[in-house]
Amino acid sequence: GNSVTQMEGPVTLSEEAFLTINCTYTATGYPSLFWYVQYPGEGLQLLLKATKADDKGSNKGFEATYRKETTSFHLEKGSVQVSDSAVYFCALSEGPYSSASKIIFGSGTRLSIRP
Amino acid sequence: DTGVSQDPRHKITKRGQNVTFRCDPISEHNRLYWYRQTLGQGPEFLTYFQNEAQLEKSRLLSDRFSAERPKGSFSTLEIQRTEQGDSAMYLCASSLRDSSYNEQFFGPGTRLTVL
Numbered sequence: 161g162n163s164v165t166q167m168e169g170p171v172t173l174s175e176e177a178f179l180t181i182n183c184t185y186t187a188t189g190y191p192s193l194f195w196y197v198q199y200p201g202e203g204l205q206l207l208l209k210a211t212k213a214d215d216k217g218s219n220k221g222f223e224a225t226y227r228k229e230t231t232s233f234h235l236e237k238g239s240v241q242v243s244d245s246a247v248y249f250c251a252l253s254e255g256p257y258s259s260a261s262k263i264i265f266g267s268g269t270r271l272s273i274r275p
Numbered sequence: 276d277t278g279v280s281q282d283p284r285h286k287i288t289k290r291g292q293n294v295t296f297r298c299d300p301i302s303e304h305n306r307l308y309w310y311r312q313t314l315g316q317g318p319e320f321l322t323y324f325q326n327e328a329q330l331e332k333s334r335l336l337s338d339r340f341s342a343e344r345p346k347g348s349f350s351t352l353e354i355q356r357t358e359q360g361d362s363a364m365y366l367c368a369s370s371l372r373d374s375s376y377n378e379q380f381f382g383p384g385t386r387l388t389v390l
Contacts, residue, residue, distance in 0.1 A: 164317075196381075203279075204318070204366065204381040249317050253379075261306065261370075262331065263379055265317030 162187040166250040166266035173240055174274050181235040181269050183224075183250035191252040193217075193226050193233040194263070198247045207235075207248070242273045277301070279382035281367050287388045288357055295353045296385045300369030307350050308379060309342055310366040311335065318366050324350060325372060357389045 167182040185193065195207040195217070208217035213228035222237045233250060250266040280299045288294050300307045306325050310318035321340070322332045326347035336342075339357075344350040354361055364386050368379040 194378075203383040204368075206378055206380075209378065251317070262308065262320035262323060262333075263310075263318075263368075264320070267315070267317050 162191070162252060162254065162264050164250050164252055164264055164266040166248075167269050169247075169268070169270040170272060171269060172272045172274065175242055176239045177273075179235070179237040179240045179244075179271070181248055181250075181271070183233045183235065183266060185231050185233065185250075185252050187231075187252055187254070189254065191254055193224070194251040194253070195222070195224055195233070195235050196249040196251055196265070198249065198268075200246070204249070240271075240273050242275055245271055245273045247271070279367055279369050279380055281365075281382040281385050283385055284383060285386050285388075287390065289390050290359060291356055293353065293355045294357060294387065295351055296365055296367075296387075298350045298352070298367030298382060300349070300367070301380055302348075303371070304369035304380070305347070305372050306370045306379075307344055308368040308370070309350070309352050310368065312364040312366055312384070313362075321352075354387075357387075359389045362387055362389045 163186045192211045194209045196204045197207045208219040210217040210226035216225045224233050224235045247268045247270050249268045251263050253263045282297045308323040309321040312318040321336050322342050324344040339355045342352045364384040366384045367382045370379045
């Protein structure tokens with residue numbers, strides 16, 4: 161079945177460091193790929209998305225590129241801030257017109273940024 | 276602008292009791308989803324509705340769980356004869372059927388603790 165595997169945490173970085181959180185997926189067909197973020201005490205929010213191969217999703221300085229050849233969707237940010245401290249979830253959906261529209265999440269990566 | 280709302284936000288119950296949670300989706304969204312999230316894990320799909328029809332149920336949804344969306348608006352999730360293993364965060368999400376990438380908007384969740 162479809163699945164998502166992401167880098168285990170916690171990840172601790174200093175402010176302004178470069179961030180990469182690895183994510184790989186297993187899916188049939190052409191899934192949509194997402195990164196969701198969960199800030200302390202808040203609900204899940206969509207951070208960015210990509211719906212087809214080679215698409216780059218970006219938001220708030222974060223980027224991820226849909227790589228079909230390596231089945232990956234790694235999250236990157238060039239210079240992290242303390243406010244980026246949160247749990248990040250890589251996720252996939254089987255596509256907008258599939259009857260199976262659930263989102264499958266990875267286990268999450270907790271990111272902590274030191275001032 | 277009102278997002279997805281859930282009630283209650285926290286519920287503590289004794290083993291064997293029944294509990295019911297409510298979810299109000301974004302008003303124009305015709306799809307509604309329930310997920311369960313245990314500590315340190317990503318959300319896991321439970322079930323989803325398109326309008327009032329329940330179209331998919333996960334094997335995680337045992338016979339003690341029942342979900343309804345009687346008028347295609349709000350939804351309820353009931354757990355009968357709760358067990359300690361039911362302790363988790365229960366998340367509701369909604370989306371538009373015609374969304375090109377199935378973006379789901381999540382509520383804040385109901386945290387259930389079974390003593």
